[in-house]
Amino acid sequence: MRGLPAARVRSAYELHRSSKHDAATCLNKNAPILFLHGFLGSKRENRQMSRNLAKELSRDVYALDLRNHGDSGHHPKHDYMEMALDVESFIGQHGLERPTLIGHSMGAKAALTLALHSPKLVSNVVAVDNCPINLPVAPDFLKYLESMAKAEREKVRMHAEADEILRQFDLDPPVRLWLLSNFVKQNGSPYLRLRVPLGTLKKAMGPLGDFPYSVGNVPAFPGPTLFLRALQSNFIPQSSFSLISQFFPQSEIVDMDCGHWIVQDKPQEFKEEVVRFLQKH
Known part of the structure; x- marks a missing residue:
């Protein structure tokens, strides 16, 4: 494999193989799926769904860790264009052809950014x-970082101890469980450490609210695009529909009656919609 440019971060990943793959390479490089997690998440949270999609669609699924998350490298720049270019580099490094991009939350914006930046590289987007x-x-996201920083400062030895500290911030159990996944055992130390750079991510709060393109400064993405919209969150407000159709004219929006974590809250409905969309296109 070629070396990475200095600004690129090599993405850690898990490969979930389809039932149909080339016997010589053990890989089906045509039409793979790349699954991108959200803020403070990792490839682990999409493991079961990636396996399900690989089996259902007979396509290989790569669940990635984005920069500054999971097992991927750290870098002081954390915005959607940088993440998109990391994924573009991953596609080239692994010789993948016309992948589908599935992204949740932060991963969704990174996927949409890459589709607009390199439309010939991507077949479709969820x-x-x-x-x-x-x-x-x-503001909740800043509170998440503060709670994690306090747990690390207090040198916790077990996840249960970290959880007691997160409780002080009035966080719901599913949110605490999600944040606790970022605490890992440190070699040679009795204390848990955070595998995410909190300082970098705190500085990224502004860029993570932005989108790097505006209508008119980039051609529309011509491929099919599915937007799964959680009705109990406000990440896809109705006021955004016109903008979505201008950036992604071959798009559809499907409402899901749940909160922001659609994959975890509505796994069966999520899988059915993704399978329907990808089989259609």
Whole structure:
């Protein structure tokens, strides 16, 4: 494989193989799926759904860790264009052809950015509860970072101890479980450490509310695009529909009666919509 440009971060990943793959390479490089997680998430949260989609669609699914998340490298720049270019580099490094991009939240905006930046590289996109608009990040996300920083400062040894600290911030159990996945055992130390750079991510709060393109400064993406919209969140407001159709004229919007974490809250409905969309296109 070629080396990465200095600004690119190599993405850690899990490969979930389809039932049909080339016997010589053990890979089906045609029409793979790349699954991109949201803020403070990782490839692990999409593991079961990736397996399900690989089996249902007979396509290989790569679940990625985006920069500054999971097992991927850290970099002081954290915005959608940088993440999109990392994914573009991943596609080239692995010789993948015309992949489908599925992204949740932060991962959705990164996928949409890459589709507009390199439309010939991507066949279609599934954007899960985010869209190409400027929408300030909710204050809750800063609270998440503060709670994690406090747990790390207090040198916790077990996840249960970290959870007790997160409770002090009035966070719901599913949110605490999601945040706790970022605490890992440190070699040679009895204490848990955070695998995400909180300082970098705190500085990224502004850029993560933005979208790098505006209508008129980039051609529309010609491929099919599915937006899954959580009715109990405000990441895809109705006011964004016109902008979505201008950036992604071959798009459809499907409402899901749940909160922001669609993949976890409505796994069966999510899988059915994705399979329907991808089989159609």
